[in-house]
Amino acid sequence: MPGLNASLYLGLSGLQAQQAALNVVGHNIANVNTPGYTRQRADLSAGRSQVEGQVYFGTGVTLSSVQGIRDRFLDLQIYRETAKQTGADERYAAVNAIGSALGDTGSTGIAAQIQAFFQGFQDLSTQPESAALRTSLLGKAQAMVTGLQTKYRLLDDQRGNADQSIAAQVAEVNTLTGQIAQLNQRISTEVTPGADNDARDQRKTLTDKLAGLVGINVVESSEGAYQITLDSGSAVLVTGSSAFDLVTKRAGSGGYLQLASNMAGSIVDVTSAIKEGSLGAKLDLRDNILVGFQAQLDQIAAGLAGAVNLAQRAGIAQNGLAGQDFFQNAATPNIDPLTGLQTADGLPNSISTGTALKSGSGWTDRYKGMVNLLSVNAALVKDPSLIAAAGAGGAKGDNTNALLMAGFQNDSSAVDMGGIPTGFTSAVAALITDLGSQAQNYKAQSTAQQNLVSALQSQRDSVSGVNLDEEASSMMTLQRGYQASARFISVINQLTDQLVNQFGR
Amino acid sequence: MSFRTSTATQLRQNLQDLQATQERMALNNARITSGSRIGSPGEDPNGTALILDFGNSIQANTQYLKQISSASAFLTSTEDAVNGALQAVMRLQELAVGGSSASVPEVDSILQNLLALANTQSQGKYIFSGTQTGTAPFSATSMVPYAYNGNQDPISLGVATDTLVLTNLSGDEVFLGGKNLAPGASPSDLFTAAKNLAAGLKSGIGADVQTAATGLDAALANLNKMLAELGGRQAGLQSLQTTLGNFNASLQSLQSAQESTDYPTAITEYSNDQTIQSATLSVMAKANKVNLFDYLG
Numbered sequence: 001m002p003g004l005n006a007s008l009y010l011g012l013s014g015l016q017a018q019q020a021a022l023n024v025v026g027h028n029i030a031n032v033n034t035p036g037y038t039r040q041r042a043d044l045s046a047g048r049s050q051v052e053g054q055v056y057f058g059t060g061v062t063l064s065s066v067q068g069i070r071d072r073f074l075d076l077q078i079y080r081e082t083a084k085q086t087g088a089d090e091r092y093a094a095v096n097a098i099g100s101a102l103g104d105t106g107s108t109g110i111a112a113q114i115q116a117f118f119q120g121f122q123d124l125s126t127q128p129e130s131a132a133l134r135t136s137l138l139g140k141a142q143a144m145v146t147g148l149q150t151k152y153r154l155l156d157d158q159r160g161n162a163d164q165s166i167a168a169q170v171a172e173v174n175t176l177t178g179q180i181a182q183l184n185q186r187i188s189t190e191v192t193p194g195a196d197n198d199a200r201d202q203r204k205t206l207t208d209k210l211a212g213l214v215g216i217n218v219v220e221s222s223e224g225a226y227q228i229t230l231d232s233g234s235a236v237l238v239t240g241s242s243a244f245d246l247v248t249k250r251a252g253s254g255g256y257l258q259l260a261s262n263m264a265g266s267i268v269d270v271t272s273a274i275k276e277g278s279l280g281a282k283l284d285l286r287d288n289i290l291v292g293f294q295a296q297l298d299q300i301a302a303g304l305a306g307a308v309n310l311a312q313r314a315g316i317a318q319n320g321l322a323g324q325d326f327f328q329n330a331a332t333p334n335i336d337p338l339t340g341l342q343t344a345d346g347l348p349n350s351i352s353t354g355t356a357l358k359s360g361s362g363w364t365d366r367y368k369g370m371v372n373l374l375s376v377n378a379a380l381v382k383d384p385s386l387i388a389a390a391g392a393g394g395a396k397g398d399n400t401n402a403l404l405m406a407g408f409q410n411d412s413s414a415v416d417m418g419g420i421p422t423g424f425t426s427a428v429a430a431l432i433t434d435l436g437s438q439a440q441n442y443k444a445q446s447t448a449q450q451n452l453v454s455a456l457q458s459q460r461d462s463v464s465g466v467n468l469d470e471e472a473s474s475m476m477t478l479q480r481g482y483q484a485s486a487r488f489i490s491v492i493n494q495l496t497d498q499l500v501n502q503f504g505r
Numbered sequence: 506m507s508f509r510t511s512t513a514t515q516l517r518q519n520l521q522d523l524q525a526t527q528e529r530m531a532l533n534n535a536r537i538t539s540g541s542r543i544g545s546p547g548e549d550p551n552g553t554a555l556i557l558d559f560g561n562s563i564q565a566n567t568q569y570l571k572q573i574s575s576a577s578a579f580l581t582s583t584e585d586a587v588n589g590a591l592q593a594v595m596r597l598q599e600l601a602v603g604g605s606s607a608s609v610p611e612v613d614s615i616l617q618n619l620l621a622l623a624n625t626q627s628q629g630k631y632i633f634s635g636t637q638t639g640t641a642p643f644s645a646t647s648m649v650p651y652a653y654n655g656n657q658d659p660i661s662l663g664v665a666t667d668t669l670v671l672t673n674l675s676g677d678e679v680f681l682g683g684k685n686l687a688p689g690a691s692p693s694d695l696f697t698a699a700k701n702l703a704a705g706l707k708s709g710i711g712a713d714v715q716t717a718a719t720g721l722d723a724a725l726a727n728l729n730k731m732l733a734e735l736g737g738r739q740a741g742l743q744s745l746q747t748t749l750g751n752f753n754a755s756l757q758s759l760q761s762a763q764e765s766t767d768y769p770t771a772i773t774e775y776s777n778d779q780t781i782q783s784a785t786l787s788v789m790a791k792a793n794k795v796n797l798f799d800y801l802g
Contacts (some may be wrong), residue, residue: 103546105556119568126575397638433554439547465511474798
């Protein structure tokens with residue numbers, strides 16, 4: 001049978017264990033609002049029994065471990081989905097922001113302005129003699145050019161905005177991966193495996209943040225260290241205690257930032273290898289999505305300039321000479337410098353020579369920059385009588401060429417959209433529908449991802465989150481346990497007193 | 506088994522629902538105040554494309570209506586001039602029957618009048634010169650038979666998709682009796698007939714007057730033919746105008762169905778969301794009040 005001293009120690013172990021467990025409860029309560037905090041549980045276990053003859057006596061309680069209650073597979077899933085969610089959010093926000101300007105269906109929209117321009121030719125056909133109608137047509141042409149360019153520049157601005165935030169986000173990514181690598185180091189060298197709960201929580205919070213920025217794949221090694229790669233798998237960001245920085249480089253002066261991964265000296269370009277997260281979305285917007293809209297605008301502008309210029313050349317102006325190009329940029333005229341002749345397609349030389357890029361991905365580059373080069377020929381603005389409203393013969397009241405040009409608005413093959421002949425109205429409608437559907441898709445994606453992430457988070461919270469009621473009840477139990485242990489010690493103390501001081505009186 | 510709910514989960518879920526409600530309210534709010542159903546193409550890409558399509562058709566039709574009234578204005582001027590010539594020829598016919606040498610000055614003045622009609626200008630252009638609208642079709646200085654200075658080119662206007670309407674008649678076919686004819690070659694050359702009448706009346710030779718009268722008959726028939734043609738073109742334009750007008754009205758109502766806010770729906774949704782919002786807020790406030798700690802002494 002254990003002695004009174006042993007019983008005192010048994011009581012003491014109870015006091016200590018209850019207090020330690022209360023400490024864990026206190027830590028939980030203190031961190032109830034800490035993002036990413038995982039609740040901890042004190043694991044108490046009975047002390048090793050003492051054998052006296054055939055009887056086993058308990059020796060009290062010990063605190064065997066403080067355990068974080070987590071589901072690490074849920075964590076890995078959340079990282080992946082978070083990146084997709086921020087990616088969709090970012091894309092939706094950007095596409096939606098340009099939606100109302102680019103997709104204007106009113107009188108200031110692209111469609112209405114192009115139509116107004118061709119209607120200017122219709123007006124002119126009623127009175128080819130009228131200088132006022134010619135001037136008004138030039139005004140409409142100018143408004144259309146400005147309208148197209150405003151929209152094009154809006155897209156440029158959006159691309160620029162995306163580009164500007166890339167550098168800051170890359171710096172953030174590098175800081176995060178550095179910190180994660182340090183935490184990996186702490187975790188893999190912990191005294192008891194799985195004991196450093198708070199380091200794991202911190203790492204989880206940092207990885208959550210990282211997943212918001214770049215799409216990542218996370219794998220946890222047997223020692224508990226995270227290995228983090230880009231979602232495309234083309235570069236490693238963190239492995240064990242080392243982090244590999246992303247580096248940025250500008251592509252030429254005024255060019256966009258290119259990203260590369262610096263893995264121990266070997267530089268791998270990853271500009272197009274980040275798919276998700278806010279950074280992946282920004283790169284995608286800058287290099288693909290917004291460029292696609294710009295390409296459509298360029299195609300429309302090329303259709304306009306080419307058709308009208310060729311018709312102008314075939315017509316006769318009021319001075320009795322063949323018409324000049326309607327759209328001509330003084331800086332890059334529609335003249336082939338080698339032959340000195342007008343370009344056959346009526347487009348600026350730099351665009352015409354680009355026609356070699358006719359297949360595959362080259363379609364996006366075909367007519368690239370046409371909107372920026374589009375400008376109403378200054379000679380026509382100065383002398384509106386140079387508009388070639390007349391056909392062959394060039395009689396003063398002849399409106400055949402004006403009628404021809406007015407008819408382009410119904411020409412179903414005026415615009416070369418990636419090799420598919422399309423009318424102006426359909427081309428603009430295609431652009432706007434494209435824009436709208438993309439916005440709709442990203443919104444749907446973003447909502448779906450948000451629901452998924454929030455379901456996963458609820459699941460994670462259900463496992464790892466702090467519930468104050470639960471903590472309050474543990475606190476009550478532990479408090480009672482502590483009180484009882486103290487009472488036990490006081491009883492043993494009375495027994496000792498009885499034995500030492502009262503015995504034999 | 507009950508699902509463990511952490512203190513943060515409930516609030517986060519509430520907050521997310523609240524935000525979704527507020528987002529819908531903002532959207533409906535914008536719909537109600539702006540009056541348009543679609544604020545950005547992303548809300549309804551197909552609807553936006555339809556609105557654009559209807560808008561294009563309406564804009565095109567409106568322009569065609571404008572073209573029709575221009576064409577109609579030119580045709581009306583031409584019709585007026587031809588009608589005037591017709592009246593003049595009828596007076597000449599009367600004079601051929603009952604006139605004498607005393608009527609010669611009247612015939613001469615009618616001839617001048619016919620010349621003025623042939624040189625009618627509308628909106629600054631000669632309407633009987635073909636496309637040579639800056640040139641008077643018949644010059645007053647040259648002697649009868651007057652030479653035609655214009656050409657035979659038609660002036661057409663687009664009045665509907667791929668539909669052109671002729672807006673002019675050339676001076677030679679109206680006044681000289683046919684296209685590309687030398688002056689005086691046709692019996693229905695008005696000017697020659699009028700001149701012959703004056704000469705016949707002056708000389709009193711009945712046969713000459715008779716020849717002139719035959720010429721006038723032919724000219725009258727020609728003018729009537731021209732009027733019939735002009736009337737036919739005008740009638741075509743009028744029916745086109747009615748069709749386009751009706752078409753535009755129905756397009757506008759279709760566009761407005763796509764474009765305008767459906768107020769009953771928007772307002773119902775809005776007030777529904779308002780109820781949800783206040784319920785959510787009240788639940789959030791209440792849920793935060795109850796906690797085991799409140800009951801611990």
